[in-house]
Amino acid sequence: MAILACAQTSILRGYLNKRITIFSDSRAALLAINVPRVDSALVGECKEVLNRRASTNRVRLLWVPGHTRVKGNERADELARKGANTPMTRPESAVGLAKNVIRTGISRWTEAQLDMAWRREPKARQAHIFMRHWDRERTSYLMKLDRSALRKAIGVLTGHCRLRRHLHLLGLEKDKRCRKCEQEEETPPHILCFCSVEKGKRNQILGSYFPDSKDIESIPLGAILHFFREGGWPL
Numbered sequence: 001m002a003i004l005a006c007a008q009t010s011i012l013r014g015y016l017n018k019r020i021t022i023f024s025d026s027r028a029a030l031l032a033i034n035v036p037r038v039d040s041a042l043v044g045e046c047k048e049v050l051n052r053r054a055s056t057n058r059v060r061l062l063w064v065p066g067h068t069r070v071k072g073n074e075r076a077d078e079l080a081r082k083g084a085n086t087p088m089t090r091p092e093s094a095v096g097l098a099k100n101v102i103r104t105g106i107s108r109w110t111e112a113q114l115d116m117a118w119r120r121e122p123k124a125r126q127a128h129i130f131m132r133h134w135d136r137e138r139t140s141y142l143m144k145l146d147r148s149a150l151r152k153a154i155g156v157l158t159g160h161c162r163l164r165r166h167l168h169l170l171g172l173e174k175d176k177r178c179r180k181c182e183q184e185e186e187t188p189p190h191i192l193c194f195c196s197v198e199k200g201k202r203n204q205i206l207g208s209y210f211p212d213s214k215d216i217e218s219i220p221l222g223a224i225l226h227f228f229r230e231g232g233w234p235l
């Protein structure tokens with residue numbers, strides 16, 4: 001708003017072929033003006049006026065630290081205080097935050113809500129073993145997979161896949177024990193953390209002979225799916 005007012009003042013004064021330098025202590029405002037795509041009417045208007053000024057003058061925008069006794073800056077602060085006590089002229093000036101700051105705030109709040117909802121979810125016992133928290137990276141990896149790869153990845157994380165224990169629960173398989181070691185139920189946690197037959201492959205692909213569930217949580221899903229593929233496990 002203040003930058004726009006400065007640019008408009010220079011128009012009123014009829015400056016031509018002058019060097020116009022506008023100082024601002026608002027990094028947010030300077031950044032907003034500097035981005036190529038503008039989605040704020042106020043910033044758009046400001047850019048337009050500045051560009052018009054720049055066609056007949058040399059215009060520079062400079063950042064100055066706030067509250068450091070820069071004469072013009074102190075005067076601007078004084079006017080801003082006055083402005084805060086006068087009725088609003090447009091809706092945008094009511095929120096003194098850049099759009100990206102608001103967007104980031106909303107996004108962080110949403111992620112915190114998702115995380116809390118996931119931790120409180122009493123169902124999905126196995127999914128909680130490998131996903132204790134809501135994970136932004138894992139979520140965006142999953143969102144990019146095609147239908148078939150997504151089904152397999154979800155199968156590993158939830159146990160709802162073609163491994164023996166799940167097929168046994170569905171009444172499609174008699175034996176629920178691991179087909180390779182026959183020691184425990186054939187589940188993703190068994191294969192990823194405990195199966196003695198698979199320890200060499202685990203070390204080679206996942207970086208540990210016997211990783212625990214926390215280790216698995218930090219291994220990229222792509223490597224986990226590769227490990228299952230290499231072992232010939234049906235998912």
Ligand SMILES: [Zn+2]
Pocket residue numbers: 178179180181182183184190191194195196197
């Ligand atoms: Zn096994």
